[in-house]
Structures are given as structure tokens and as C-alpha cells.
Amino acid sequence: MRTSMFRSVESAIRRVSTSSPSTSTSSTHFARRCFSSESAPAPARKVAVLGAAGGIGQPLALLMKLNPLVSSLSLYDIAGTPGVAADVSHINTRSEVAGYMGEDQLAQALDGCDLVIIPAGVPRKPGMTRDDLFNINAGIVKTLCTAIAKYCPHALVNMISNPVNSTVPIAAEIFKKAGTYDEKRLFGVTTLDVVRARTFFAGKANVNVADVNVPVVGGHAGITILPLFSQATPKGSNLSDEQITALTKRTQDGGTEVVEAKAGKGSATLSMAYAGAVFADACLKGLNGVPDIVECSYVQSNITDIPFFASKVRLGKNGVEEILGLGPMSDFEKEGLEKLKPELLSSIEKGVKFANQ
Ligand SMILES: NC(=O)C1=CN([C@@H]2O[C@H](COP(=O)(O)OP(=O)(O)OC[C@H]3O[C@@H](n4cnc5c(N)ncnc54)[C@H](O)[C@@H]3O)[C@@H](O)[C@H]2O)C=CC1
Numbered sequence: 001m002r003t004s005m006f007r008s009v010e011s012a013i014r015r016v017s018t019s020s021p022s023t024s025t026s027s028t029h030f031a032r033r034c035f036s037s038e039s040a041p042a043p044a045r046k047v048a049v050l051g052a053a054g055g056i057g058q059p060l061a062l063l064m065k066l067n068p069l070v071s072s073l074s075l076y077d078i079a080g081t082p083g084v085a086a087d088v089s090h091i092n093t094r095s096e097v098a099g100y101m102g103e104d105q106l107a108q109a110l111d112g113c114d115l116v117i118i119p120a121g122v123p124r125k126p127g128m129t130r131d132d133l134f135n136i137n138a139g140i141v142k143t144l145c146t147a148i149a150k151y152c153p154h155a156l157v158n159m160i161s162n163p164v165n166s167t168v169p170i171a172a173e174i175f176k177k178a179g180t181y182d183e184k185r186l187f188g189v190t191t192l193d194v195v196r197a198r199t200f201f202a203g204k205a206n207v208n209v210a211d212v213n214v215p216v217v218g219g220h221a222g223i224t225i226l227p228l229f230s231q232a233t234p235k236g237s238n239l240s241d242e243q244i245t246a247l248t249k250r251t252q253d254g255g256t257e258v259v260e261a262k263a264g265k266g267s268a269t270l271s272m273a274y275a276g277a278v279f280a281d282a283c284l285k286g287l288n289g290v291p292d293i294v295e296c297s298y299v300q301s302n303i304t305d306i307p308f309f310a311s312k313v314r315l316g317k318n319g320v321e322e323i324l325g326l327g328p329m330s331d332f333e334k335e336g337l338e339k340l341k342p343e344l345l346s347s348i349e350k351g352v353k354f355a356n357q
């Protein structure tokens with residue numbers, strides 16, 4: 001699961017933060033270091049960000065503009081995209097940028113897309129759960145997925161909009177109705193949970209964060225987020241049961257920690273844009289045939305009795321190539337798995353019901 005991108009972003013950031021102005025490297029080199037280890041010209045890939053003028057959408061647009069695997073970057077929102085697109089388009093990297101605003105430009109935004117990333121929708125305020133966003137975001141996702149089925153039915157879809165546990169099943173139902181559903185192409189983005197688990201584990205275990213990996217399985221809300229710290233690498237950091245319990249809780253509550261710190265001004269945007277860019281990069285590498293690209297993602301799955309489940313997934317030319325098993329879990333993690341199932345299942349059923357109303 002440790003992609004080369006994680007490593008290269010970290011080394012690029014380390015280098016930038018320690019270099020003096022006279023030794024800093026070019027922006028193009030920076031972008032290459034950040035997003036791809038490929039030196040051969042990559043195939044043309046059109047990527048759309050839906051919700052591109054938002055708190056996640058803007059930094060995600062920037063990060064996708066830095067990704068040399070992208071040849072065409074399509075920025076769509078209901079408002080504000082001309083400014084974001086004009087701004088991002090001045091960056092001297094490979095992709096052509098176009099901004100689209102309003103539903104009558106959605107078809108053009110999606111036409112020919114290989115990958116569609118969806119951070120459109122409202123974020124939480126303190127005191128809210130992700131499920132409290134359902135009433136607004138379910139409708140937004142339904143509209144956008146109906147258009148995806150029509151204008152780019154073969155695109156990979158990276159769903160960021162919350163509640164992910166329900167918005168992914170909504171998307172699946174919309175695609176099924178349109179006759180375009182391919183379970184290999186629909187992903188709930190849970191990378192931020194992995195990013196947090198890695199960061200928090202490194203801090204507690206006092207190891208280099210660049211070396212850390214932790215699978216996070218289940219879903220993307222509260223107790224449905226299940227980090228498997230028993231499988232964390234590097235091994236040998238003998239954390240106590242109390243420390244593992246605290247790390248698990250902090251990972252599960254990571255989103256709430258940011259919501260409370262932002263005190264009414266939204267939820268995670270910058271770390272989410274980073275996580276979204278990492279996952280999109282992995283999807284593009286998979287599409288391009290780069291071997292052994294493994295990331296955690298919330299996908300249609302039969303590795304448990306829950307129809308959508310996040311786990312390690314091998315990405316390939318058609319999207320999901322293989323869903324990897326859960327691996328050996330501690331008793332604490334096994335207990336967490338049983339506890340999360342009712343909530344995850346009910347969020348999935350809520351999404352399915354909504355889509356079929
Ligand atoms: N999967 C994850 O790990 C995470 C998910 N999120 C979720 O991402 C979503 C977006 O969060 P932020 O960017 O902070 O919110 P935001 O409010 O800053 O931006 C949302 C954007 O979506 C746009 N939008 C609304 N309706 C739209 C439509 N029909 N079509 C296209 N665009 C539309 C808005 O105009 C706005 O620009 C929220 O639902 C949030 O909960 C946030 C963090 C992590």
C-alpha cells in the first residue's frame with residue numbers, strides 16, 4: 001500500500017522545507033517528484049473535479065494540476081470555477097485546465113473523463129455527524145452521478161462527499177439504474193483515514209512517518225473507521241493496549257478533531273485534498289498499467305457480509321483489480337469489526353433506499 005507517491009511527496013516536502021531560495025529546484029521538478037516516478041510520457045488522461053471551487057476542491061485542483069499523469073483538468077462547480085480555473089491554469093505543468101460552472105456545463109466538464117473526483121457538497125459543523133449531511137449531499141451526489149452515467153460512463157469515480165458510507169451506495173444504485181454500473185470503477189475515498197493513522201502511529205511509536213503504513217478498513221464515519229494497528233509497519237514498536245485504544249479513537253475521531261478546531265468554518269480540506277490527490281494518483285497509475293498499486297478504499301466487496309467495505313485494494317487498468325483480505329487481526333480489532341457492522345449496513349441501506357425512491 002505504501003505508494004511511491006507517499007514517499008516522493010514526503011521527500012519533496014522535506015527538501016523544500018530545508019532548502020534555501022538559492023538551492024530550490026524548479027516547479028516542474030517539484031511536481032514530478034510529488035506525483036510520479038514515471039519518466040516515459042504518460043497517456044492522455046482527463047480528470048474532473050466536481051465541487052472544484054470548495055474548500056477541498058481548490059487545493060485538490062492545485063494538486064491535480066501538479067500531477068504529470070493528468071493531461072486535461074476539468075474543474076466543475078455550481079459557482080466560482082472560472083476564477084479557480086484561471087488561477088490554476090497559469091501553473092506551468094502538463095495539463096490543460098478548463099473551468100465549468102452550472103449544470104448546463106456539466107456535460108462538457110465530464111465528456112471523455114477517465115477519472116471523476118467528487119468533493120461536492122456541504123461539510124460538517126461542530127455537533128453534527130457525517131450522516132447529518134445526508135439530506136443535502138445525497139441529492140447532490142445523485143445529480144452528479146446521473147450525469148456521469150450519461151457523459152463518461154466508463155470513468156473511475158472517487159467519491160469524497162459525505163457521508164461516504166451512504167454516498168457510494170447511492171452512486172452504485174444510480175449507475176445500476178442507468179445500466180452503466182461497474183463495481184470495479186466506484187471508490188469511496190478513505191485515504192484520509194490512512195493518512196491520519198500513519199501520522200498518529202508515527203508520533204506515538206516514535207518512528208519516521210515516511211516509513212509507516214497502517215491499513216484502515218470498514219467505512220468512513222466514527223466507529224466504522226477501523227485502523228488495523230496490529231498490522232502497522234514498521235514492527236517492533238511495542239505500544240500498550242491503552243496506547244492502541246487511544247490511537248484507534250483518535251483516528252476514528254480525526255474528522256471531528258478538525259471540525260471542532262475550525263469552529264464552524266467547515267471540516268478537513270487541506271489534508272483531504274492531499275489524501276484525495278494521493279488516491280487519484282494511485283487510480284491513474286493503475287489505469288496506466290503500473291503494477292502493484294495498493295490503497296485502502298471503500299468499494300463493493302465480499303470480504304465481509306457487508307456489501308460495501310473499505311480494505312486494501314489492488315488498482316489496475318480497469319479500476320479494482322483485486323480486493324485484498326483483512327489479514328490477521330487482534331481481538332480488539334475483531335471486536336471493532338463486529339461493532340461497526342450494524343452502523344455501516346444501515347448507512348448503506350439508507351443510501352440504497354434514497355436512490356431508489
Ligand atoms: N471522504 C473524506 O475523507 C472527506 C470528505 N469530506 C466531505 O467533502 C465534502 C466537501 O467538503 P468541503 O470542500 O469542505 O466543502 P465546501 O462547502 O467548502 O465545498 C463544497 C463545494 O461543492 C460545491 N457544490 C455544491 N453543490 C454542488 C453541485 N450540485 N455540483 C457541483 N458542486 C457543488 C459548492 O459550491 C462548494 O464549492 C463534504 O461533504 C465533506 O463532508 C471532507 C473531508 C474528508
Ligand SMILES: O=C([O-])CC(=O)C(=O)O
Nearest residue numbers: 124192254255256267268
Ligand atoms: O469529519 C468530516 O466531516 C470530514 C471528514 O470526513 C474527515 O475529515 O474525515
